[in-house]
Amino acid sequence: MSKPSTIAIDGFAASGKSTVAALLAEQLGYLYFDTGVMYRAVTWAVLDRGVDPADVAGVSQLAEQISITVTADGPADGRQATVRVDGRDVTWDIRQPQVDALVSRLSSYPRVRTALTNQQRRIAAAGSMVMAGRDIGTVVLPDADLKVFLLASPEERARRRYRQSLEQNRPADFDQILAAIIQRDALDRDNPVSPTHPAADAIIIDTDNLTIAQVVEQLKHLVETSCNEHA
Ligand code: DC
Secondary structure: OOOOOEEEEEEOOOOOHHHHHHHHHHHHOOEEEEOHHHHHHHHHHHHHHOOOOOOHHHHHHHHHHOOEEEEOOOOOOOOOOEEEEOOEEOOOHHHOHHHHHHHHHHOOOHHHHHHHHHHHHHHHOOOOEEEEEOOHHHHHOOOOOEEEEEEOOHHHHHHHHHHHHHHOOOOOOHHHHHHHHHHHHHHHHOOOOOOOOOOOOOEEEEOOOOOHHHHHHHHHHHHHHHHHHHO
16 A cells, blocks of 8 residues: 655645644654745745835745745744744744735745745655645645645634634734634635635545544545555
């Protein structure tokens, strides 16, 4: 029986894909990579360096120049991984509301997407990889062995993100979170270069009434099924 080498998990903001993908990777003994942190890192760098977000060429150049690393080291403070931009730890900085508000817009710049997509393909080439994002099954890894798209209503996703912020002792306002999710959905869905949508061969899972553990169980079942198909 051959196991799938690459598993693509896509979904909208706060669909639970990062949590679920990380758990799945851990249970399968695979590597996990969350591509969203790369778009967030570029956005953080744009704000940090004072580049005009409307300057497409300037933002693109920065995205092509900076070094973004994602590693498993760092303090045990609730982080999934340590994200660095040119050596500086930005793991929590990239979760700031200023980054949330801008990231979808900068993610629509074609050269930004090309720069990050190329890096993501190199990272996935290691194999035994669960990669999470918006366009993994459609653009980054169209030949992924297993593609999953996670759905959840905006209200359920806002509730999850609200609880997550409180658990991490970060201030949160539910209505603001919900409004930001709805706005980001629209921007990500209508992204002219790489609109977020399920690949034709993706398996769609509606997670509204499922716990994280139940979603992970469904995914493990899919992995087993695809093992049998590949056997
Ligand atoms: O998953 P996330 O919320 O951390 O992603 C942050 C933003 O990055 C999201 O609004 C859209 C963008 N993104 C993208 O365009 N393509 C990806 N593969 C991952 C994220």
